[in-house]
Amino acid sequence: MSLLVIGSTGTLGRQIVRQSLNDGFQVKCFVRNFRKASFLKEWGAELIYGDLTSPETIPLALYGITAIIDCSTTRLNDLYNAELIDLKAKYILIESAVKANIKQYIFFSILISNRDREILLIRLKLLIESRIQNTNINFTIFRIPGFFQGLIPQYAIPILDKNSIWITSESSSIPYINTQDIAKIVIKSLAINQFINKSLPLVGSKTWTSLEIVELCEKISGKRAKIARVPIFLLKLIMYLTKFFQWTWNISERLAFVEVLSENYNLTISINEILGLLETDITNLESLENYLQEYFQRIMRKLKELNYQILSNENLNQNNF
Numbered sequence: 001m002s003l004l005v006i007g008s009t010g011t012l013g014r015q016i017v018r019q020s021l022n023d024g025f026q027v028k029c030f031v032r033n034f035r036k037a038s039f040l041k042e043w044g045a046e047l048i049y050g051d052l053t054s055p056e057t058i059p060l061a062l063y064g065i066t067a068i069i070d071c072s073t074t075r076l077n078d079l080y081n082a083e084l085i086d087l088k089a090k091y092i093l094i095e096s097a098v099k100a101n102i103k104q105y106i107f108f109s110i111l112i113s114n115r116d117r118e119i120l121l122i123r124l125k126l127l128i129e130s131r132i133q134n135t136n137i138n139f140t141i142f143r144i145p146g147f148f149q150g151l152i153p154q155y156a157i158p159i160l161d162k163n164s165i166w167i168t169s170e171s172s173s174i175p176y177i178n179t180q181d182i183a184k185i186v187i188k189s190l191a192i193n194q195f196i197n198k199s200l201p202l203v204g205s206k207t208w209t210s211l212e213i214v215e216l217c218e219k220i221s222g223k224r225a226k227i228a229r230v231p232i233f234l235l236k237l238i239m240y241l242t243k244f245f246q247w248t249w250n251i252s253e254r255l256a257f258v259e260v261l262s263e264n265y266n267l268t269i270s271i272n273e274i275l276g277l278l279e280t281d282i283t284n285l286e287s288l289e290n291y292l293q294e295y296f297q298r299i300m301r302k303l304k305e306l307n308y309q310i311l312s313n314e315n316l317n318q319n320n321f
Helices: 013-022 038-043 055-061 076-099 120-133 148-160 179-189 210-221 232-242 246-262 272-278 288-320
Strands: 002-006 026-031 046-049 067-070 104-110 138-144 164-168 198-201 226-230
Touching: 002 013, 013 026, 013 038, 013 179, 038 046, 046 055, 055 076, 067 076, 076 120, 104 120, 120 138, 138 179, 148 164, 148 210, 148 288, 164 210, 179 272, 210 288
Parallel strands: 002 026, 002 067, 026 046, 067 104, 104 138, 138 198, 164 226
Antiparallel strands: none
16 A cells, blocks of 8 residues: 655654554655655655645645545644645645545544634634545544644743743643554554544543643653643633734634633543554553653753763863863
């Protein structure tokens, strides 16, 4: 089976590529910058030039492809291109896939999207879901809540740098999941018929509030966090004001996502059904505790090595005088 991975240099995409290659798939990556994607070629993937902002590059990239795995999405700091990339270009990608007789299409959406249609990126995701479901392509839509990797800049780094962590007074429990686990599940699903034409949640085994994550980081790192709480009414007021000016739309959308994560959703979704189909035990999923433990251990080890080098250089300089 030959896979085309869209968004292959991203946080999730690169894990999809690595796992696909490990499992023996022929992998092609749809990229616009060969230099930036050179590490994928070193892993064994083939780089195919393509740019979602130039939809005419899409059809040729599908030659010889069996399945598409679409990991791409607009960045929150580039919302001006959101409709072009996450709607128009994706429509062309889907129609091109139909014409190319692609056997399977995997798309990543957002877990809580049905509750927050007013947010631009979520609204676009839902439109793409609908378009895929109305084709004759075999599809699987995985709805994901958030990655372990995203918690590092949001919580871990501010604690280490002694900066404030901004959270709202209310916080939902989010079942974060490691992108490596997502990649393993997704690639295994390609060979299982029960995943065909399904929309499924792909979540971690445990839910976490913002405060619980902060407390976990404090416990592992041995450092105290500086927490700044933002009242939810103030957040909504800022969102309302920033919608009036085009240059503040990015800010408004970012705040909208913060508000989504501040609502008290009752996420009782279980991943047992999916893992049952894969004949995988839930204990095989990496826990957030282990993930953060490994991260902080690496950072502390690097800091010790750096301090040792600094002290060695100081001693060497003193001996030279």
